[in-house]
Amino acid sequence: MTDLPLPLHAVALLLRPDDSVAVATRDLAAGTSLTLADGAPLTVLVDVPRGHKLAVLDVAKGGQVLKYGQSIGRATAPIAAGEHIHSHNLGMDATEREHEFGTARVTPEAPADLPRTFLGYHRADGRVATRNFIGVITSVNCSASAAKMIADQFRGMAMDAYPNVDGVMAITHQSGCGLVPDSEGGQMLLRTLRGYAQHPNFGGLLVLGLGCEMIPVSSLAEGLDLPEGLLVETMTIQDSGGVRATVRAGAEKIREMLPRVNEATRTPADISHLVLGLNCGGSDGYSGITANPALGVASDMLVAAGATSVLAETPEVYGAEHLLTRRATTPEVGRKLLDRIEWWKAYTEAGEGTLDNNPSPGNKAGGLTTILEKSLGAVAKGGTAEMTAVYEYAEPITDKGFTFMDTPGYDPVSVTGLVAGGATVVCFTTGRGSVFGCKPTPSIKVATNTEMYDRMSEDMDINAGRIVDGTASLPDVGREIFEKIIAVASGEQTVSEDLDIGQEEFIPWHVGAVT
Missing domain, CATH: 2.30.130.110 (Archaeosine Trna-guanine Transglycosylase; Chain: A, domain 4)
Structure with a gap:
């Protein structure tokens, strides 16, 4: 038969x-x-x-x-x-796309039963935080080890007396000296560090340097629009008498901060205060069918409620940018995106590469073949809402609605830019199984397929693979992601946070010469 x-x-x-x-x-x-x-x-x-x-x-x-x-x-x-x-x-299909501006503008409508509030920490400048950390931020790599030594003293039982403080984290990096401060790369690093220093998810800050670096502590701590009430202390290792003396003194400064930072409590806030970062990593053939469009549904819900969502990863919208320019509120917004695409073409050419070098080996193993295919699936994270702004890397995110930030496709660098810009929640879709966190902002990981979700369930928050399985609809999973965003913004721990992942993923984008 x-x-x-x-x-x-x-x-x-x-x-x-x-x-x-x-x-x-x-x-x-x-x-x-x-x-x-x-x-x-x-x-x-x-x-x-x-x-x-x-x-x-x-x-x-x-x-x-x-x-x-x-x-x-x-x-x-x-x-x-x-x-x-x-x-x-x-x-690759090298055919030039036709770029229209504002021909596909959509204003999403919020469902009548959409939650209107979350529980957040209200800051004096009007922003609302989703977490309440103390940060030890380094101006230069030379102070990274001392910063980690300070932060490591505040783990486990050391924090039991401060239930309203999410932790003490070291913000370390591999630069801060050996570069020209006024160069594009120097300004990008400074913008990133300042963005973290001003992030609403920090209730206290210790700025730590060596003392002779090109980007000094003073450039981070002085002249910033720091929120009123943010506790800020500064130190340099050279002035403090060396590493041991710095660690002792720095830890004491943190101990003095903790009771005051702990005074903050969660109270209701309108969800329009949320800033959602949209990112994907380890994509597969299902990414553009399940997790990404479901996240797009959630993004549209937030935008409809007056919040902000931010798409990123410029090399991974290449080939689909014509779909975004059609959503631009003005020709200037659309052209700014095209300008960043042109910058990337020159940047990759200078590095003896091209934008169609993507996808990665893991992407290809998952079924993706060209950057065009990957990008068409990636832009689905941004839903359908009109695009109100385009930002450079780590630039402060000030516009409401759906926006875009120019970042690389490398996940830690991309999300570092989003968080520096002010993202207070990140949603991260993955098909191959990316393990990622981004303190001080919580990261919600959404699996694109059930096989990977079952294999790595302890690292995933939501399984969007049910859309392909036929056990859940795209709108249902989109609503589930939205509800998870509200719950996490209100204090629910993500799996990444439960694993204490996110400190090492602070990686500013390095551009330019190191001298």
Whole structure:
């Protein structure tokens, strides 16, 4: 008895009627008989792994391959319906995209039952924090070890008497000297450090330097628009008498801060105070189908309620930027994004690379082939709302609504920029299983597929793979992510926080010469 052909939708997802490919939802063996929606037969010609692309149409060599209704590349060899489409037969499509401005502006409407408040720490400058940390921030790498020694004294039982303080964290980095302070890279580092120093999730701050660096302690602690009530102390190792003396004195300063920082309590705040950072890492073939668009639903809900969401990772919107410029509130906003794309083209060329070097090996193993495919899935994190602003790296985020920040695609560097800009919650989608945190801001990790979620459930907060499994709808998971954002902003611990991950992930973007 011959097995009856399976309908395509039972084993693969065709995302748009005119797409050239469908995404396999299970491993497909060569010889499997399928039936397309119009009744036409389709035989799987070679094995196609779960999450990878199955050709549903013949494509001539040089022809565009469509997914999401957009080109994800050009065939480098003739492709027959039923073949596996991947790096062996799909390459970059260098066709210039047409950039329109403001032609697809959408203002999302908030559901009537949307929660309107979260429990946060109200700061004197009007911002509302989601966490209440004390930070030991270093002006230069030379003070990094001393900063960690100070922070390490405030772990475990040492914090039991201060239930309203989330911890003491060291903010260390590998720069601060050997670079030109007025250069692009020097200003970027200074902007990042100042952004953390002014972050609402810090109730107290110890600024620690060596004493002879190019970016001195004074440049961080003086002249800043620090919130009233933020406790700030400054020290240098050279003036304090060396590392041991600095650690003793620094720890004493923290002990003096703790009772006052602990006085802060959570009280209701309108969710319009939230700033949500959107990031993805370890993407796979399901990222643009499950976790990313579900996060987009949550982003639209927050924007509808008057909050802010910030998309990032400029190299991972390359090839899909035309979809974002259509959402720009003004031509100037759209052109600023295009200007950053052009900067990246020159930057990667100077480094003997190109923007289509992406995706990573892990992305490709998960089914992604070209940067176009990756980017089209990545922009889904931003939902549908109009784009109100484009920021440079670590620039203060001041506009409400859906916005964009220019960052690299490397996750710790990207999220460091978002947090420096003021993100108070981060949502991080992953298909391969990224383990990530970003103190002092909580990071919610959303899995794109159930297989990875089950294998790494202790590292994931939400399983968006249920969308492909058929056990949850896209709107349902989007609402679940939204509710998790509110709960986490109100104090619920993420899995990353429970593992105490996030201190080592502070990595400012290094640009320019080190002298």
